[in-house]
Amino acid sequence: MSKKILILDDDSDILEILTIVLSEAGYEVKAIENGEAVFEDIANFRPDLILMDVMLAGMDGRIICRNIKGDPSTANLPVILISGTHDLAQSLHLPGAPNDFISKPFDIHNLLIRIAGQFA
Numbered sequence: 001m002s003k004k005i006l007i008l009d010d011d012s013d014i015l016e017i018l019t020i021v022l023s024e025a026g027y028e029v030k031a032i033e034n035g036e037a038v039f040e041d042i043a044n045f046r047p048d049l050i051l052m053d054v055m056l057a058g059m060d061g062r063i064i065c066r067n068i069k070g071d072p073s074t075a076n077l078p079v080i081l082i083s084g085t086h087d088l089a090q091s092l093h094l095p096g097a098p099n100d101f102i103s104k105p106f107d108i109h110n111l112l113i114r115i116a117g118q119f120a
Helices: 012-024 038-045 061-070 108-118
Strands: 004-008 028-032 049-053 079-083 100-103
Touching (some): 004 012, 004 038, 012 028, 012 049, 028 038, 049 061, 049 108, 061 079, 100 108
Parallel strands (some): 049 079, 079 100
């Protein structure tokens, strides 16, 4: 059974590219542009990993990540944050932090390695 990845990004072009790349890599993908119902999406899709942008329209991916990590039902769900404007590498050890951080623009090969590393 393939691993499931929930992608959250308000840029439809990024969503399309990531969906194609991850699907071709053998992952089952659900892409969403809005984080308002992310817990409902998590409950319905049951992802093995969340790949999320930091800067979302009207929302902050870091806060969503903290909420995911703070909820006992989703605390162990790996979250990788992506950002072109924030460097979160130094905060990965803090409570509620993502499991990994990738800067934009990112290398697709490196992205796939980092995602696979969450399942090792």
